[in-house]
Amino acid sequence: MSTSSLVAPPMLSPQRLAVSLMFLANGFVVGSWAPKIPEFAARLQLDESELGLMIMCFGIGSLCAMPAVGAMISREGSRRLMLLVASATVPCLLLVTLAPSIWTAALALFLMGGMIGGMDVAMNANAVEVEKRQGRAIMSSCHGFWSLGGVAGAALGGVLIELYGVQLHAVIACLLTAAALAIAWPRALADPPHREVPGAEGSLATxxxxxxxxxxxxxxxxxxxxxxxxxxxxxxxxxxxxxxxxxxxxxxxxxxxxxxxxxxxxxxxxxxxxxxxxxxxxxxxxxxxxxxxxxxxxxxxxxxxxxxxxxxxxxxxxxxxxxxxxxxxxxxxxxxxxxxxxxxxxxxxxxxxxxxxxxxxxxxxxxxxxxxxxxxxxxxxxxxxxxxxxxxxxxxxxx
Missing domain, CATH: 1.20.1250.20 (MFS general substrate transporter like domains)
Structure with missing residues (x-):
């Protein structure tokens, strides 16, 4: 056994930084949506029940995307899906902010929910791969970064909306999410397709x-x-x-x-x-x-x-x-x-x-x-x- 194989990986490797940033960005988008809800409801003249149905569009989008992204990860690995879905997540908050009608807003919320949910599956799969490569647990801290992103998004969103309005807030939130993605992109762990299953001979089909x-x-x-x-x-x-x-x-x-x-x-x-x-x-x-x-x-x-x-x-x-x-x-x-x-x-x-x-x-x-x-x-x-x-x-x- 070589000496290098005995050296423990660093606590904060580039791959761990990348997947942590993805959790942070995902939580930040969700947190940034929360302070927009009152203006969103007022702009579209929604009562409580109608607002509840609109928010349900977000949840339905998430639940629809999760199985689809999971199946694609089995064919392509988690890195590519994580980065692609994260890229599609970047403009979603702006689309919701600019939606001119109830139907377009419902579609925008469905899309944002789908991207958030799909990103959630991909980044958790990538975190599991980083855990395997590093031989230590990182999943709890990744979810901690999600919580931190949610708090930051909600707190910053409230201030920005109060000072500059919902549209500029959406632009700034999208730019910050894109910045996190840009830092993570070259550092994200590349993993192979997951058709091969641990402990089984051959592919999933066999x-x-x-x-x-x-x-x-x-x-x-x-x-x-x-x-x-x-x-x-x-x-x-x-x-x-x-x-x-x-x-x-x-x-x-x-x-x-x-x-x-x-x-x-x-x-x-x-x-x-x-x-x-x-x-x-x-x-x-x-x-x-x-x-x-x-x-x-x-x-x-x-x-x-x-x-x-x-x-x-x-x-x-x-x-x-x-x-x-x-x-x-x-x-x-x-x-x-x-x-x-x-x-x-x-x-x-x-x-x-x-x-x-x-x-x-x-x-x-x-x-x-x-x-x-x-x-x-x-x-x-x-x-x-x-x-x-x-x-x-x-x-x-x-x-």
Whole structure:
């Protein structure tokens, strides 16, 4: 064995920088869209239900693109798809801003959702490849960069819209996204097509059918785990502030801290998550994280004051921070399936939890109240705990 093969790769390699920038840019575009929503609704004269349908176009676009991009990654690898879809994402915010009618705005939102969702699959697949090449976990910090991009996009967007208006804000946001893409482009990891599946002889078409069935069942089960652990994020994002105001008597400023505390704690823990996972392993990290999330949600549901609920949401954010990155890494390393296909399944199912579960939660909460919802969500997290052994696949990059 040569001496060079014993040298550990640098913590921040060019390939890791590139994929981190892609996560940052993706989160930045999503975050930049949030402060535009009030002007968007006013310009097109949309009421709440019509605005909800428009935002659903974004979600439907994402869910349509994810399986398609996953299939293309199996044929071409993740680098090319990641860069191409990221390039198509750059002008989307401007298209939404300039859309002159409801139908063109719906089409623009569908397109932006598709590009964001497709980019999500490709950059997660590329992050799995970087993990394999470096032999260390990077997925949690990548998702941390996504959270950081979302916060930066929302904060900068609010200031720019206030000072310069929505059109100049869209132009600046597009230019910043293009700059991140330009830096990442020459550094992005080039990976081969993913037709060949780990642990199987030959191509996917010639792999043994029992092995494919077992791999398929495992990836769908991993997707259900993602659905369960991502649903509380949507529940806190959409309903946390309303819970604090209606049931705990918080003022508007304090109620805004519901999702703020959750997302800030999540971003912090995601930047620490890779070190924790490398030290203790994916399964143990996932289990401790899930238990911590259950404790936080239970605290929020039992809270007698807004401050206690906010603390519960923050603890839940610490817990949920690393569950999804670990599940994505596990899916990308499942033996018997191309990683692009596997990641597209878990992203499709996981983001369904954020996009569609909150509407169901809102309907139920009309009859039960939100405290009961936040007490019920930890019960569902028991299922990911039971099947947490599947997360061992996330450690395969160390082999």
């Amino acid at each position: 792999a043994p059918r029992p092995g494919l069935l077992a791999a398929g069942a495992t990836v769908w089960l991993t997707g259900i785990i993602c659905l369960i652990v991502m649903t509380p994020e949507g529940a806190i994002l959409d309903w946390g502030a309303l819970y604090l105001r209606q049931e705990l008597g918080a003022d508007p400023a304090l109620s805004g801290l519901a999702f703020g505390a959750f997302s800030a704690a999540m971003a912090l823990m995601r930047f620490l998550g890779d070190l924790v996972r490398d030290r203790f392993g994916a399964v143990r990290t996932f289990r401790v994280s899930a238990v911590l999330a259950m404790i936080g949600l239970t605290m929020a549901g039992l809270a007698q004051s807004p401050q206690m609920a906010i603390l519960g949401f923050a603890i839940a954010g610490l817990g949920f921070a690393n569950t999804v990155p670990i599940a994505f890494s596990a899916a990308g390393n499942l033996p018997g399936l191309p990683q692009g296909l596997a990641i597209s399944v878990v992203t499709f199912m996981g983001y369904s939890g954020i996009l569609f579960a909150p509407s169901v939660i809102g309907f139920i909460a009309e009859h039960t109240g939100f405290a009961a919802i936040y007490l019920a969500l930890p019960v569902f997290v028991i299922m990911p705990l039971v099947f947490s052994g599947l997360m061992r696949h996330a450690d395969r990059q160390k082999a």
